[in-house]
Amino acid sequence: MTTKSGTQKVEAPPALTEIRWHGRGGQGAVTAAKLVAELALGQGKFFQAFPEYGPERSGAPIVAFTRVSDAPIQVYSGVEHPQIVVVLDPSLLSIVNVTAGAPDDAIVLVNSEMSPAELRRHYGLEGFAYYTVAATRIAVETIKRPIPNTPMVGALTRITGLFPIDDVVAFLREDFGKKFPPKVVEGNIAAITRSYEEVQAE
């Protein structure tokens, strides 16, 4: 069955989750894609994360992918039929077909101040299940920088149930704790937990 909003639901091994990230250079989409892969590893799952490589220009549209699976992942190609689409910059909605190839029941998470209903009206969006979270504002208020990637992971955690939020927080404390000062670590944890709470469903 094909609808105007999406293509036929594709057969994928039930245990395989495919995520496509749309962002702009500098927003941390690739880092977020990798963070989700590392979280999957922490859950004893198999994982893969990679960007669609191109010129690295700040502000240019970029795409990254994450696969999470209960079984070893053999496929090595870009994600064509993402069950989950994460959009780090709402302005991409008018210039990139972010839901290309996504099945009808795909989840689309957008960084936006709007509610999903407002977002639909504003961009004329049809089909799929939209969620929104004001990730840039949350990032500015918690991390003090307008980088929406970790808040988006917090929202993703809530709507997909891929990982328990407590595990995400524990992972950040452990992993970020090795690389960043405590202030940055706590800022990121606050960003993730806030967006976990504030993400809006339809």
Next chain:
Amino acid sequence: MAVTQPEILAVTGNEAVAEAMGQIDPDVVCAYPITPQTEVVQLYAQMVADGRVSTEFVTVESEHSAMSAVIGSAAGGARTMTATSSQGFALMWEVLFVAASYRLPVVMTTVNRALSGPINIHCDHSDTMGGRDTGWIQLYGENHQEAYDNCIQGVRIAEHMDVRLPVMHMYDGYVISGAIGPLQMLTKEQVQAFVGPYRAVNPMLDTKNPVTVGPFDGLHGWYFEHKVAQNRAMDRAFKVIQDAADEYAELSGRRYGLLDPYRLDDAEIAIVVVGSTAGTTRMIVDKLRDRGVKAGMVRVRVFRPFPHEEFAQALQHVKVVGVMDRADSFGAQGGPVFMEIRSALYDCDPRPQVLPFIYGLGGRDIFPDNIEQAFAELEEAARSKGRASTGRRYLNLRKD
């Protein structure tokens, strides 16, 4: 033998290989540290700066100089490694032959990427497939784990007294090199014990036993015999490569062969493929098998020396073989792997049909559907009475 499994790490392919190099801790690494290099060299330079390894790191002004410095270092008597990719590999060209003909057991990581032009930095196998006649042993890895494992095994193969040839090991640019995937590492002690102490043969720095390296060998010299000796070393390398893999399996629990067959025993159609696309192909083989199609696959792990007898053995019962090349040989009958496989199967009776497929040039993605299309062509050829055309088939090529 029971092997306790180490923890799984999430790393890029380049990080995996840099870690392998760090555990090998060679005496010298000579490398060109900027574009078109890969992250491997940058990560290794960091390890040197952090004092994690005892390697002398020699930066040079070009890849040609990198390979020249590698040759000097190895001829001097040091265990020497380097890494390269794409245009850098191409610039090393003339000196690659020198390293092989001096029988220097160097190990070089090469991240497979396209050659210009048009300018393109993405994955294909044009760089090292073009270097297949330089006299180096070539191992092609499939994923992060094998990139790490091949790097370590490469040292044993190169330095074996029956071989003494340089080894290049490859993995797919970006698809593996820049992607995050799982890796299980050995300990540094295990790796050190596996590679063993370095044994220099006729080192130039042994001043009590002076030797000449690289003299002129004119019309009445021994150039011809020298080349035959190189080829004999290639023949002996088959056993050395397999022995190294078997010994490594005891250490790691991971088994490697000269080639890597999958569901091939009763296959009527099969695909031959190199690198990361093997994973995607295996998935399609499973899907076709579920539908009752007798599909199989074999991955090329060792391309030089080319295990033609093993391939003939593995594929002789297959009706139609599709060979997927991620490099082309312009004006030839097909890509480099196609020509090897077709030649290897020539003496089989009945002789399988072998069809050439070209895919993924310049990083063009290869989707599961594209591989399914290739199998569909093989199925059709297997059903038809006559022999199919051996013209190139292109996968995921845009229409004009």
